[in-house]
Amino acid sequence: MPKTASDLPESLAARMGALRLMAHVLRDGRMLGDGASGLEGPAAARALRLAGLTLRHMGRADALLAQRLDRQPAARTRDILRLALVEIFEDGAAPHGVVNDAVAMTRQSPKSVKQAGLVNAVLRALSGPEGRAEWDALPPPALPPWLRKPLAKAWGQDRLRAIEAAHLVSPPLDLTPKPDAQILPEGARLPTGSLRLAGGQVSALPGYEAGAWWVQDAGAAIPARLLGDVAGLRVLDLCAAPGGKTMQLAAAGADVTSLDLSEGRLRRLRENLTRTGLSTEIVVADALEWTPEAPFDAVLLDAPCTATGTIRRHPDLPHLREARDVEALTMLQYKLIDRALTFLRPGGRLVYCTCSLLPVEGEHQVTAALKRHPDLAAEAPDPAEFGLPPEAASPHGLRLLPDLWAERGGIDGFYMALLRRPE
Numbered sequence: 019m020p021k022t023a024s025d026l027p028e029s030l031a032a033r034m035g036a037l038r039l040m041a042h043v044l045r046d047g048r049m050l051g052d053g054a055s056g057l058e059g060p061a062a063a064r065a066l067r068l069a070g071l072t073l074r075h076m077g078r079a080d081a082l083l084a085q086r087l088d089r090q091p092a093a094r095t096r097d098i099l100r101l102a103l104v105e106i107f108e109d110g111a112a113p114h115g116v117v118n119d120a121v122a123m124t125r126q127s128p129k130s131v132k133q134a135g136l137v138n139a140v141l142r143a144l145s146g147p148e149g150r151a152e153w154d155a156l157p158p159p160a161l162p163p164w165l166r167k168p169l170a171k172a173w174g175q176d177r178l179r180a181i182e183a184a185h186l187v188s189p190p191l192d193l194t195p196k197p198d199a200q201i202l203p204e205g206a207r208l209p210t211g212s213l214r215l216a217g218g219q220v221s222a223l224p225g226y227e228a229g230a231w232w233v234q235d236a237g238a239a240i241p242a243r244l245l246g247d248v249a250g251l252r253v254l255d256l257c258a259a260p261g262g263k264t265m266q267l268a269a270a271g272a273d274v275t276s277l278d279l280s281e282g283r284l285r286r287l288r289e290n291l292t293r294t295g296l297s298t299e300i301v302v303a304d305a306l307e308w309t310p311e312a313p314f315d316a317v318l319l320d321a322p323c324t325a326t327g328t329i330r331r332h333p334d335l336p337h338l339r340e341a342r343d344v345e346a347l348t349m350l351q352y353k354l355i356d357r358a359l360t361f362l363r364p365g366g367r368l369v370y371c372t373c374s375l376l377p378v379e380g381e382h383q384v385t386a387a388l389k390r391h392p393d394l395a396a397e398a399p400d401p402a403e404f405g406l407p408p409e410a411a412s413p414h415g416l417r418l419l420p421d422l423w424a425e426r427g428g429i430d431g432f433y434m435a436l437l438r439r440p441e
């Protein structure tokens with residue numbers, strides 16, 4: 019009888035799940051979080067962690083394999099080798115168990131069965147001290163060329179290397195506490211106000227059930243704060259799901275309308291609002307077609323983007339995005355900015371932000387909007403007001419790159435600016 023996942027030892031089940039997830043990303047082009055490992059509970063969590071770790075360090079595994087193999091093995095075999103090497107060299111896993119499971123997985127499928135001998139030989143040869151020395155001597159994985167080139171141009175080679183190094187570190191867990199939160203887990207307060215933890219199962223942390231906080235990267239928690247005191251203001255969160263910024267605005271006393279195109283993502287926003295005891299008006303619509311009944315005091319536009327500022331949290335992204343995505347997204351961002359401006363009352367304010375490392379999705383969008391709308395004013399924020407160092411100041415706004423506070427665990431990359439319509 020064929021074995022089900024629950025009959026297998028957890029380590030083998032998790033490794034098989036990780037392989038499935040890697041195939042979803044590398045061959046089906048699906049986000050890691052959307053893939054199905056076929057597992058539940060701790061084995062599912064372990065599979066997700068292993069797949070993420072392998073994608074994060076895959077460049078090094080591929081370089082090591084290229085030194086050892088004359089020919090590319092079949093895709094599945096290659097993934098098995100990548101996973102095993104990353105587990106041994108980056109996760110401190112015992113080589114013996116890793117190699118045994120790798121060989122067992124190779125034998126499981128007709129796509130790889132003939133390569134079991136090869137997998138065994140390569141991994142046994144590499145899992146000793148010699149392999150470790152070779153691994154350590156390899157250059158760290160680099161971002162794909164379509165991203166490296168504009169990043170080097172924008173931020174310089176040294177900063178690019180620092181960004182790439184930041185992407186190799188598994189990020190901490192950042193929480194945004196509600197202003198009146200009573201129960202909080204133990205963690206370090208960042209100068210920006212976020213609570214930083216090393217990690218942990220989110221739903222088991224103190225204050226989760228009470229809705230005292232929500233998970234939100236420290237960088238992502240700043241754009242909503244650019245609007246200052248929003249109590250009593252009518253605020254439109256134009257691309258709102260899954261709702262981190264919506265919750266900040268609602269918790270600060272704003273009368274919030276949360277709009278998003280995606281019903282699925284809005285479901286998560288609703289769950290988040292229910293857990294935190296907050297409420298907003300929810301609209302499922304395309305921002306480019308929807309029209310409000312009355313203008314807003316403020317609009318927050320957290321526009322869809324390449325999300326390259328979140329690569330440290332989503333190591334699958336560099337394997338999924340392509341250069342041509344940038345063009346389509348920048349066109350959408352420009353249209354969304356112009357649309358958002360029509361929703362403001364005279365004197366109303368717009369926060370534009372993207373979690374992208376690329377200036378074309380950030381600084382350039384705002385500079386172009388100011389040219390298209392000469393009566394629009396940018397109100398450059400003071401980084402110190404948000405607990406950020408002076409180097410976060412950038413044309414018209416704030417710029418965060420993931421190597422900021424590297425010693426404290428970094429921050430997601432973001433650009434944000436505050437624009438005001440004339441009275």
Ligand SMILES: C[S@@+](CC[C@H](N)C(=O)[O-])C[C@H]1O[C@@H](n2cnc3c(N)ncnc32)[C@H](O)[C@@H]1O
Pocket residue numbers: 256257258259260261262263264277278279280283303304305306320321322323
């Ligand atoms: C960066 S995410 C927003 C994250 C959210 N602000 C938060 O803090 O949790 C961008 C969102 O824009 C939405 N979106 C994309 N195109 C849209 C459009 N034309 N109209 C409305 N929402 C759109 C996506 O569904 C996605 O949820």
